[in-house]
Amino acid sequence: MWGVMRSFAHITPWIVNKDMSQASVQSQTRADEAFDCLQTAIVKGELAPGERIGEVELCARFDLTRGPLREALGRLESRGLLVRRPHAGVKVVSVSADELVELYRIRELMEGLAARQAAERMTDEEIADLQATLDSHEAMINQAHGQAYYQEEGDYDFHHRIATGSRNAKLAQMLLGDLYYMVRMYRYRLSTSVGRPHKALNEHRRIVEAIAQRDGELAEFLMKRHISAARRNVEKNIADGLMSF
Amino acid sequence: MWGVMRSFAHITPWIVNKDMSQASVQSQTRADEAFDCLQTAIVKGELAPGERIGEVELCARFDLTRGPLREALGRLESRGLLVRRPHAGVKVVSVSADELVELYRIRELMEGLAARQAAERMTDEEIADLQATLDSHEAMINQAHGQAYYQEEGDYDFHHRIATGSRNAKLAQMLLGDLYYMVRMYRYRLSTSVGRPHKALNEHRRIVEAIAQRDGELAEFLMKRHISAARRNVEKNIADGLMSF
DNA sequence: ACACCCCACATTGTCAACAATCCACGACAA
């Protein structure tokens, strides 16, 4: 009892569970539901960054009352996805290009640590699962249709497993609860142009190899280089004006 | 307008402002007030970790109603200081010894990055301020009375300035909003025994020297070593059974 | 004596009305 599983229940909506046929897993409380709805709406860009939104409008949109909604707004503000000013409303946070790059710098360090600890602590079964997952990712990429979307999903699935595999609760919480949503929010904008799927998959494979060999240092190095490459890719996209800020 | 200052207003209660004569700065809203009260209560150990506490009890204690209180609880849960289970109540998070050490591992990386970026981005004025602050810290330490308490305050002041000086919003948010409160919560238990004040002050001085010389790499290295030493100190205290878990 | 089940109670989640605050619009003066 009193486990921390619930803390992670609402930060893993992108994992393909056995039964996701229902419109999202029935959150145990309405505030959780509101939290999930708002978070996904923000991440998917349905709520544009910088846009001011009223509480009643959100209530009508997601069919809830203001009580649970306010609780969800509080959580999202605390998590940095919203900016709130007393008596003035709430607006979606708008991250500048520089701040987005800084996000990748933080990820570089934290995911490097996660990879190192995952190499030391993941079970053999988890590693086998991870390798199998990469196989299915490859199959998805090789299918032409929906390539970009599934590549994204696979990418997040991979990083998610590494984070949880680190057995470092706070690290996983920060990565899965804060950073990934931020990054994801801005990746949705260039989902088609981002693609370097095969290259990324290769890097994933080499990281998993290092983990399978329990070589923490190598896993950390490869992961840091992987994120670093992603960061440079983003910087290039910004320089080319592919992203609007 | 719409700045992020409010986001940081409630995570800097330990900074000695000009006018703190009033019982804490009048938060703009009751939910913020509840958030501050609960956070400081948790950090100071007035609410014991693992203890289950009822909402009504908290309402009576801090003289609020359940609405704002629930919003504050939501924020604290999202920040990892509370564990909440639907219809079952809320209890203060209890961090194991291992998790506390992991916290220091994360700090090591993030504060290292903060120090490097601070060396690149702090203004000359901020650096001069920081040096002056260290002088006053030294004066405090040399006074026998209240040594441990003021050393703690000075330590947090130092790290706070480095974090904000990095000009990395997310990094500062994570350090000031998440990690420091966790660490602080567990340091309150061994406030008298932790002391390695002069050694720590020396390390602070050398870090600031590196920052003043705009040597980011050196600042990062020294900061990582500083946190690493603190971590080893904590590990020793845990091994000696000075901390109760 | 021990384990299991059921129910009343206490506690939490939710709702709708009330009060406090900000902001945009318009009037007025320079």
Added chain:
DNA sequence: TTGTCGTGGATTGTTGACAATGTGGGGTGT
């Protein structure tokens, strides 16, 4: 025309009552 001030309206913050759910204690059967 432009800048400032004041007010109406809309929006947010807060409150107390109502509904839903988990928990602990008493009872019963083995």
